[in-house]
Amino acid sequence: MTTALDVQSLRAGYGAINVLWDVSLTAPTGKTTVIVGPNGAGKTTLLRAIMGLIPITGGDVRVNGRSLTGARTWDSVADGLVMIPEGRMIFPDMSVDDNLMMGAFPRACRAGWKRNKAMVFDLFPRLAERRDQIAGTLSGGEAQMLAIGRGLMEQPRVCLIDEPSLGLAPVVVDEIFRILAKLRAEGLTIVLVEQNTSRALKIADHVHLMRSGRVVLSEPGEAVDLERLHALYFAHDDAA
Amino acid sequence: MRHILLLAALVVAYAGVPLLFGGTPYILGLIVAALTIAGIAVAWALLGNLGGMVSFGHAAFFGVGSYGSAVLSMKLGVPVFPAVLLGGLAAALASVAMLPALRLRGPYFALAILAYAHIFQILATEMTPITGGAGGLLSIPRFPVLFGLDLGGKTGGYVIILTIVLLSALAYDAVRRSAWGLALKAMHDTEVATRVVGVPSTHLKAAMLALSAFITGVVGAFNAHFISFLEPDYAFSSTWTVLPIAAAIFGGYRTVWGPVLGALAIYLLDQLLFKPILPHGHQMVLGVLLCAMILLSPGGLLPALRRRSTGERHAHA
Amino acid sequence: KDFLLGSELPLTGNLARVGQGMHEGIAVAIDMANKAHAGTHSFKVSTIDDETSPAKAVAAVEKLIGEGVVALTGGYGSNIIGPASEAAQKAGVVYITSGGVTPDLTGRGYKTFFRINNTDGYALAMIGLVQQMAAKKVSVVYLNKEATSNLAKQVKETLGAKGVAVTMHEFDGSTSDFKPLVNKVKLQDRPDVIAMVGYENDYVGILRAAKVLKPDVKAMVGVWSLATAQMAKEFPDLMENVHGTSMLPFPVEFTQPEALEFAATYKKLFNKEPDYLGQFGYVQTRLLIDAILRADAAGTLASGGLPDELRKTDAQTLIGRVTFDAKGDNPHFTHRMGQHQGGKVVLVWPKEAANGAMRFPATPW
Amino acid sequence: MLTLDGVQVNFGGVQALKNASFAVAEGESVGLVGPNGAGKTTLFNVISGVIRPTGGRLTFRGQSLLGLPDWKRARLGIGRSFQIPRPLGHCTVRENLIVAQRFGAGINDPKRIDEILDLLGLRDKADADATGALALTEHKALEVGKALATNPSLLLLDEVLAGLETNSKRAFMERLGAVRDRYRLALVIIEHDLPTIAALCPRVLVLNFGQIIADGAPDAVFRNPEVIRSYTGETTL
């Protein structure tokens, strides 16, 4: 089993505020790694740091054995490391269609844009209906679908997903988890941040619990017990 | 301690400067010109910082104020001081014509105001019977002699414009500290969110526009009576927009005194230092200065000085 | 003895070009005076750029007076000369200029204000030429600035009184495409002559539009910087046959020794042929220097005798005879009209000054 | 208290609301659910005056809201939150509430502001910059706080619980209930989390394609086949 993503003693934050305190975790190739944790634990910050959206102040991130130190976001993306951010990170002034086309921007994905777009429209018919609408006027849930669809256009090899079910109607959440299960079956490396713990655990190969910028629990998916996990959410930060 | 310093500054400004430069009308004239720019700069910064509206057309208010006051005093015989206030009022009234522009944001607003300035200038040129057309108005009444002080002279003009600038800055400060100021600050980029908690944002912005226009109009009226001459190209010249903006930003437009400091610094440096050294290219130095300020201390001169003296960073607005 | 003169001129801003021209003329006058009086007197001029701004012109005048200048020569643009000369009047210092022609300036009756040219002189020349052409219909195309519209209106009134049909077309300084305007003249007015009153780039614009539209006119006439060597050189194919005010022909055919020396000095200092701006600047400064020397000799210079001495002026100059009336205006001022002919400027009006035949009807196309 | 009668909203070709009619009584709590893009947020925008309906009527306490600008509606007692938090620019948390209180409620009552801060657990963030240093939960709390500071009688909350982790969600929900009871507010809340809705609201409205397709008690509504097909899917209470 190879390691697709290897985070070692990572430190990062926003300006003077440090958020991540020596975070270490790994995501094996072809498996689904789930990160859970209370609000403000630093999950999003971790994903951003991996992608290079915020500077890393300590530690290292390796993707397929290569260190990302000094690498820029766009280089990582070209190498197949993709993040699906929450729905606010769409291109608000562009049409739905152009948003999706931007997903195919990395050179390797350009050839397949037709097929991929058809697939996205198939998954989210709502987006097909709204393909010419300016993305900034989409409803919250529609924007979330767009962010996911756009990420799929990027043909990820390692995919970081931040709370894909946020603000979506229950039927669509079902659909999202079906997609995730399918991607997992296809052998994609997934790092999933999700608040909907019970559903996330169902597709998890491995689970990490983050709290206050630290990883406080790492277990294989089948070993995790929901009750215990929730208890840990609440436990006081003895380390802090 | 603060109060003593303040008092000392006031004494120096009101008594020291005229005593020192009373004999050199050239220098005093430059200081008056610099303070004229400072007055507009304060008004511009008030609109820009509190109202969140960048204007490229303050020349419109300046021109309307100066023409309003000049025409009132020349054609209707209104005494100069009331005429100056009425000139300010005329500029505030002119800002009412600009209310539709409040719907616009950012560069859209800035340019709409510029268009207004142009229109007012053309009106001043075309309304020959009232404004004297392209030839303008000559021999506009000067400020009168009051309490033995000839306010029409350089020293008198200095005292008047100094007072106008001080009062404007105080008004700015008062608004900024009020609940209105807080609401205005809150409106930046989040106007809808501010409205749904009950803030009548358009009214507030209109009030800021009118206040800014009023101050600019008064400054324009002062200038008309001080130099005793007007013509459309001069009264509505883009200089009255460009220099105050440069001054406000150079000095730090998010502070109350930055624009004043900026105007004095830019104008006096340019005229006293750069012009003698580089008679033709001195404006180039102004350009270099502006660029350097933006790159080295984007908050402006005043915040930079404060940082140096206190070692602390100052917050927004 | 050393004399310091002051000069306040637009060297930057909208009027930079004309300001520079006058500046050169002043420099030539100073240079020639220093040569003529070498050993006895010397002259210097302190120049301040007014940046084409009235307030800065006032400041400049105050500064120069503060430096102790004997008198001021310079100024361009009536709107700037107005306040600037007012500041000079207040200090009792002579201000002599050729840069502002509106009647308002001399209308103030200042004791210290002098000028060697005026709107009347330009209007006379333009009207004279148009009459020489026996034009029945004239279209005046003019810029909506003070000096230009005053001149245009004067031309209209005088020609109108003489039975010429005149139509007026005002335009704005920002106009860059004159085709609609010229087309209107071409199709609606059908004049014999198009008279233009504006600045250089307006002329280029109007002439270009006319060259494209080819209105059925017999002549194109203008004032100010039109019949100049500079224009002939920069726009050879546009200027052919165009008429404009010009004191001297080009290449300059000087006969008087003063004129020859002027041209030589100009060439030496600036390495180019003098143009009308330089001439005016030169003449006003020479007259000023003469008066200064007279006042100095009479011992009245320090006691404010310069204005009176200037008023006594009666001289033949490069621009003809100059005297000053009580208001400081030069009643003798009449301009001449030249025509671009094959890269040269030939004087064609008045008859006395003409050094060649007027080509008529003739247009650049 | 609030009645909507045939409210319509069109965005170009899109009909975001067609003929929406319902009423909310004083002190009543209503859950508003429906598929994504059903028009829920649009409905709030119409009620709070952020957008103008293309047709229909709406009244608040007998007074027509049509033609009334958004800020006047806030002063009448309609408070709302935004789905994507919108803290007021360049202000601290407390200043956010001060602006809302001064302008929305027309009073100056620091005690009440402290009360709201406590109630929403924002006390220790009171002087933090509202646009920068807040976590998601705190942003959502602030949204509620701004609305509360205007002294509303009707509170419109748009997905204030979304994205919260289960425990925080439960805690926040309890706070909301307490706030509502404390100030005797009428509440309309948009939420995709069915148990939360069921716990907070005795009545649920379901919107689909801009139309109200169900209205009633939660268990009844969530058993409606049309609601299941279009909205809840496999998820049950």
Add this chain to the structure above:
Amino acid sequence: MIELTLQALFSGLLAGGYYATVAVGLALVFGTMRIINLAHGELVLLSAYIAYAAESRYGLNPVMAIPLALLVVGTVSMIVYALLSRIRQDREINSLILTFGIGIIMTNGILTIWAADIHSTTNPWFQDSLVIADTLFAMNAEIVAFVGGLALMAAVYWWLNHSWQGRAVRALSSNRNAATLMGVNPRQTEILSFLIAALLATFAGVAIYTGKTVFPALGHVLTVKAFIITVLAGMGSIHGVLIGAVMIGIIESLTVTYLSASLQELAGMLLFLVVLFVSPSGLFGGRRALAR
């Protein structure tokens, strides 16, 4: 008089072409970096002066001077970009002031190097008239400028809307972080759009040199006009620029023809205001979300 009207419309169209070629570079940078480059007019002017220098000194046809002008204007553009990219705080207003300062420096630099005289091409071909159907008159220079400008604008339009890089440029301006997540290299992309703006400025400069007169103060005039048209068009809309510019050109020439040439500026301004009040984000401004 139908002839008068037709010529007025034609002249307005051609004038609009000039306005558009000047404005489109500004609009591109405005649309892609949300930066109003107040030195854009000076860049255009610089190109015109390079053409002048090449023609007067080496007798080069102005069109042949385009590569040289492009080199100079492109280099200056890169300096402007390098300075702009150092701005961290209050980007919108500070970039305005920075480019304004650069504009002052350039205007005075041009004044120092080339003096205040007016210049235009001496090549007679550009001034020769072209007559269409005996009623429509134009200068060759105007036709060249119009056709060339149109072709360039069409190319830029296509690039921005249908090419991968062009889309990336728009994405970057819409949401910078999200764009990098799509693999967009921001710096490279911005430099590209700056260079294309420089190309447009170069062309516009040469077009103005051949069809109009140039003088140092012109840069500022061009910037203001271009800025107005850009705003009229709406954020970064290329076809909006063309339509807005032609609207302004035509309204101006109609005003000259039927009212007075001294009112043409007024007419343009009024048109500008009317459009903005009807549609606050310009003719083709993107509709942004109201409230979520």
